[in-house]
Amino acid sequence: MTTENTSIVQRALAGLIETGDVAALGQFLSDDFVHHRPGSTTSTKAEWLAAVHAALVPLAGMQVEIHQMLADGDHVVVYSRRWLPDAGPEIAVVDIWRIDGGLIAEGWEIIEPVAQVAANLVWWESAQR
Template identity: 50%
Template sequence: MTTQSTSSTPTDAVTTFTAAFAGLVATGDTGPVEQLLAPGFRHHRPDATSSTKDQWLSAVRGSLERIAGMEVEVKHVLASGDHVVMHRRRRLPGGPEITVVDICRFEDELIAEVWEIIEPAAEAAAHLSWWDA
């Protein structure tokens, strides 16, 4: 795992962020993640949809049974200013592998926004020439 930090985003925030999301996957406990989210938290998807803190937590809680046993490999965590970027690979037992990049913006030591990008690893080569659709 690669970590870069600046004085605006303490290493503690990166460590807490990484541990909270690892705990979510390992235990299904949304509490530590919920404590990191600002009251006005927004979660953004590539299709231009966004969800509020309550909507996102509800969706996560609703998916916990389906993601039980998911393997997560953190490839990189980078921090600069008020942003933390996490690049991971996820795999469900017997399921496909996906690559995920989360870009988080912190505000007052809480996560104010997350932009999430997900790509099935098996489709990555086809996406290298997306303009030839």
């Protein structure tokens, strides 16, 4: 099952990354798909696909390098680094996808600007001042 789930996520991401085809990505999402971000932000399938579509122009040419893809049961975790052309800012991203019935039913995404990694390693120090 984990191999099948990994394949679902790989195909969904490859279609979006290689072609920018948001509709193709939508085919891999369940109708009741929910996307989560830190801060209690959630999106429905339609809301998230619209946000992905809106980001295509400003993120045109974005490079995506997948470093790790791990699967356990119905979850697939993807660690990637992404950057804009011409030495634009770089981000590290962790996506967690939950698969149900052969479709992506839920997703969580955490983004960290690589330039802030050192500060984030000691985030608690600012609270002690």
